[in-house]
Amino acid sequence: MTTPPATPTRPQPPEDETSRPFWEATRTRRLLYQWCTVCDRPVFFPRDICPGCLGSTLEWRESSGRGTVYTFSNVHRPQMPNFALPAPYTVALIELAEGVRLMSNVVNCDPEQVRVGMAVKVTWERLDDGRHLPQFEPA
Amino acid sequence: MGTLRGAAAFVGVADDASPTGELEVHGRALEAAMIEAALADAGLSISDVDGVCHANNSMALAEYLGIHPRFTDSTSTGGSSFEVHAEHAAAAIAAGLADVVVSVYGSTPQGDRRRNAGGRGGGRGFMMAGPNPQAEWEMPYGLRQPMGPYAMAATRHMAQFGTTPEQLAQIAVSTRAWATMNPKARHRDPITVDDVLSSPLQCSPLHLLDCCLVTDGAGAWVMTSAERAAELAKPPVYVLGAGTCHDHQMISQMPDLTTTAGVISGTNAFGMAGIKPDDVDLLMGYDSFTITALLHLEDLGFCPKGEGGRFVEDGRTGPGGSFPMNTNGGGLSYTHPGMYGMFLIVEAVRQLRGEAGARQLESPEIAVAHGSGGVLSCMSTLVLGTEATR
Numbered sequence: 001m002t003t004p005p006a007t008p009t010r011p012q013p014p015e016d017e018t019s020r021p022f023w024e025a026t027r028t029r030r031l032l033y034q035w036c037t038v039c040d041r042p043v044f045f046p047r048d049i050c051p052g053c054l055g056s057t058l059e060w061r062e063s064s065g066r067g068t069v070y071t072f073s074n075v076h077r078p079q080m081p082n083f084a085l086p087a088p089y090t091v092a093l094i095e096l097a098e099g100v101r102l103m104s105n106v107v108n109c110d111p112e113q114v115r116v117g118m119a120v121k122v123t124w125e126r127l128d129d130g131r132h133l134p135q136f137e138p139a
Numbered sequence: 140m141g142t143l144r145g146a147a148a149f150v151g152v153a154d155d156a157s158p159t160g161e162l163e164v165h166g167r168a169l170e171a172a173m174i175e176a177a178l179a180d181a182g183l184s185i186s187d188v189d190g191v192c193h194a195n196n197s198m199a200l201a202e203y204l205g206i207h208p209r210f211t212d213s214t215s216t217g218g219s220s221f222e223v224h225a226e227h228a229a230a231a232i233a234a235g236l237a238d239v240v241v242s243v244y245g246s247t248p249q250g251d252r253r254r255n256a257g258g259r260g261g262g263r264g265f266m267m268a269g270p271n272p273q274a275e276w277e278m279p280y281g282l283r284q285p286m287g288p289y290a291m292a293a294t295r296h297m298a299q300f301g302t303t304p305e306q307l308a309q310i311a312v313s314t315r316a317w318a319t320m321n322p323k324a325r326h327r328d329p330i331t332v333d334d335v336l337s338s339p340l341q342c343s344p345l346h347l348l349d350c351c352l353v354t355d356g357a358g359a360w361v362m363t364s365a366e367r368a369a370e371l372a373k374p375p376v377y378v379l380g381a382g383t384c385h386d387h388q389m390i391s392q393m394p395d396l397t398t399t400a401g402v403i404s405g406t407n408a409f410g411m412a413g414i415k416p417d418d419v420d421l422l423m424g425y426d427s428f429t430i431t432a433l434l435h436l437e438d439l440g441f442c443p444k445g446e447g448g449r450f451v452e453d454g455r456t457g458p459g460g461s462f463p464m465n466t467n468g469g470g471l472s473y474t475h476p477g478m479y480g481m482f483l484i485v486e487a488v489r490q491l492r493g494e495a496g497a498r499q500l501e502s503p504e505i506a507v508a509h510g511s512g513g514v515l516s517c518m519s520t521l522v523l524g525t526e527a528t529r
Contacts, residue, residue, distance in 0.1 A: 011278040018168075019275060045276045045392075048168040051205020054175050054185050071298070071396055073290035074343040075283055083281045088343070091282040093291060093391055103277045103391040111343075116298035133279055 006082035012127060019046045021060050026132040029124045031063040033100050044100035065122030066139060067096040074111040084125075090114050094136050108137040146233035149225075151181025161249045167203045169245035174204070183239060190231060190240030192224035198388040198516060199272070200243070207386045209403055210237035211517065220244075235411070236381070273389050283342050286350060286428070288390035288514035290342035293430040295396040297344065299445065304344050306448030307429040308335035311348050311471050313457030314426060318468025320458070320498035325354050326472045349429040351469075356476035358485050365529070376488045379505070379524045380412030385517035393515060397445075401438035401509065401518035408507075408520035409440070416440040419522075420503035421490050422462070423483035425511040426469040432456075435509050436464075439520070458498070466490060466498050480510035480519075487523050504528050 015023045025032045034043040036050035038057045043050060050057055072092035083089075090106040092114070106114050107123065119139040124132035153176035155162060155169075164172055170193075178184055190210030193200045197213040210231045214223050221242050228240035282288070296302045312332055318324035330348065338347035368375035384403035387393040409415065416439060424435035433447035441462065442450040456464035465471075467486040470479045487506035489495045505528055508521045 010281070011274070013275045013279045014271075015275065016166075045272055047203060049171050049204075051203065054171060054204070071291045071295035073282070073287050073294055073345075074340075075281060075287065076340045076342065077283065078281060079283045080281060085281060088340075089281065091280050091287060091291075093396075101391060103280050103282065105280050116295060 008082055008084045009080075010084040010125075010127075010133065011080075012129075013131075013133070018048050022046050023131050025060075025062075026124070026134070027130055029132055031065050031096075031122050031134055032060050033063055033096070033098060034058040035061045042099045044102055061098070063096050063098050063100075063122075065096075065134075067094045067120055067136070069093075069106065069114060069116055069118045069120060069136075070095040070101055071116055072106065072114050074114070092120075092136065094120060102134070105135050106137065107135045147229040151177040151179070151183065153177040153180055161253070162247055165245070165247040165250050165254075167200070169247065170200060170243045171204060173243050173245060174241050177241065177243075187239045188241050190228060190237035192221070192228060192240060192242035194220035194224075194244060196388075198385050198513060201385065202272075202388045202392055207384065207400070207403075208237075209382070209384045209407065210240060211383060211385060212242075236383075236407075277389055277391055282390075285514050286345060287342050288393075289428040289430050290345045291390060292396045292434065292515060293344050293428075296430065296433070296445075296447075299397055300448065302433070302445075302448035304336055304346075305332050306452045307344070307349055307433065308332040308346075309451050309454060310426070310429040310432050310456065311335050313451065313454050313460070314432075314465050314469040314471045316454075316457040317463075317466045317498055318472035320496070321468045321473055322496075324468040324473040325352050326468075345428060345430070348471075351427045351471055351475040351479070352473075354474045354476055356474035356479075356482065358481035374492055374526060376491045376523050376525065377529050378521060379414070379528060380408040380410070380522035381520065382407030382409075382411065383517065383519040385513070387516055388513060390514045396515075397434070399434050399438050399511070399515050399518055401435055401511070401520065404518040404520040405439040405509070408522050412505075412522035412524070414505060414522060419505050419507050420463070421466060421487060421500060421506040422456075422464045423466075423487045423506060423508045424464060425479060425483060425509060426465055426471050427475070427479070427511065429471070431511055431515070432464065432469075434515070435511070438518075439507065439509060463500055466495060466500065478512075480508075480512075483508040483510060484521065484523075487521075491523060491525050 022032050039052045070093040074088040076088045088111045090111045092106050120136040121139040123137045191197045191201050191208045192212040194215045197211045212227050224242040231237045315330045319327050335348040382404040384400035386400040426432040437444050437447045455462045467473045487508045504525045506523045510519045
């Protein structure tokens with residue numbers, strides 16, 4: 001007797017009061033980042049204070065969702081046996097046009113075709129609780 | 140012997156508490172507020188700070204604050220942690236490792252209980268300030284840890300500098316050649332570049348044989364004063380220089396995936412020792428993955444940035460080569476119990492004493508033990524030398 005394969009899953013991102021505006025915006029498929037109005041620079045991941053001046057001078061801005069692949073790896077041997085994406089899948093660091101870098105997946109693209117510097121745009125995967133997870137696809 | 144007496148002083152303090160027993164602010168924001176207040180008390184700003192102490196995770200704190208300290212102490216000894224931090228900080232300052240060191244503590248068990256009752260998500264640990272940013276910003280994407288971040292560095296290095304899988308593989312091949320001369324090594328059969336490239340891809344571009352072992356292992360060292368060491372049985376191995384720097388905790392926050400904080404730790408350690416890369420007879424460079432060792436070669440100045448692949452491809456880091464590296468067989472072929480840095484020091488000391496058996500180098504005088512912690516996060520460099528170098 002064999003166990004049926006587990007349903008593919010993703011670790012669900014937790015959130016707290018600091019990051020809540022980011023995750024709430026994903027319900028309507030909007031990608032937010034922070035901007036320090038004193039240092040005049042973007043900030044990611046969300047913080048209560050600017051990692052530069054320590055000021056409570058951060059405002060939320062909406063990203064164009066466009067960027068490039070800074071680097072990536074195609075995971076052939078996943079750690080989680082029932083991870084949402086079938087191996088090999090692409091995990092990448094995406095540099096958004098607004099100047100911040102975040103981890104994500106490149107989807108809707110053969111992993112062998114992903115390149116450093118490739119132009120990508122955001123697409124969304126719905127999470128169980130109605131939030132969405134940012135994913136990226138060739139632009 | 141030098142003394143710490145008069146070498147350092149407390150210049151700013153801050154605290155916060157409430158008659159209700161509960162504070163509004165909690166987590167990292169509370170820690171940041173305390174640091175800002177103490178700095179203000181001292182007439183200093185965050186840009187003056189180059190050392191951070193925290194009793195749980197100084198990397199996460201520094202990442203949150205956006206600073207890249209060159210002195211760091213996560214020593215956790217329970218209630219006395221902050222006295223220990225002060226002791227270490229005074230020593231570091233006396234030795235020139237840091238100029239301004241902060242230590243901070245914030246814990247809000249009462250507020251946490253209220254926030255978590257009816258709130259979503261898991262409670263915060265009693266000692267843990269703030270959520271784990273990796274759970275929120277990295278774990279949903281399925282990157283294998285710790286291999287994935289190194290794979291990302293390798294991908295970037297290949298794209299930026301033309302480094303090839305064959306060049307990375309040569310590091311594993313040269314290291315294995317050393318392991319054949321270590322009777323305690325896990326793997327002692329020679330391998331070829333083809334063997335590495337035909338081993339299963341784990342996280343592209345890293346193959347199984349680009350990755351360190353998972354083995355049992357243990358080690359220890361004893362250090363004493365130079366005066367005392369001179370009276371003991373074995374030739375002393377002197378600490379000529381030391382340096383440390385971390386510039387991120389999560390790989391997604393690493394400023395440049397092809398340049399580690401080893402540039403800083405190495406520059407400081409070499410500067411303290413008064414040596415140049417050319418003076419080094421042996422590099423023991425933490426080889427969690429082939430790419431890790433390659434980055435050390437560049438960041439410590441043994442070759443220019445981007446040239447690591449061409450530097451290693453002729454086998455010069457192996458037996459008989461002009462630049463011996465990881466003569467015990469490394470984390471790739473000797474042993475890797477999880478935190479391998481101990482073995483870097485053990486092998487460096489043995490080589491400098493002439494006790495390395497079949498793999499003994501010819502009269503080495505200066506060795507570098509270069510540790511790497513986290514995911515290319517925290518680099519720490521030791522320059523060790525014989526009596527002749529002192």
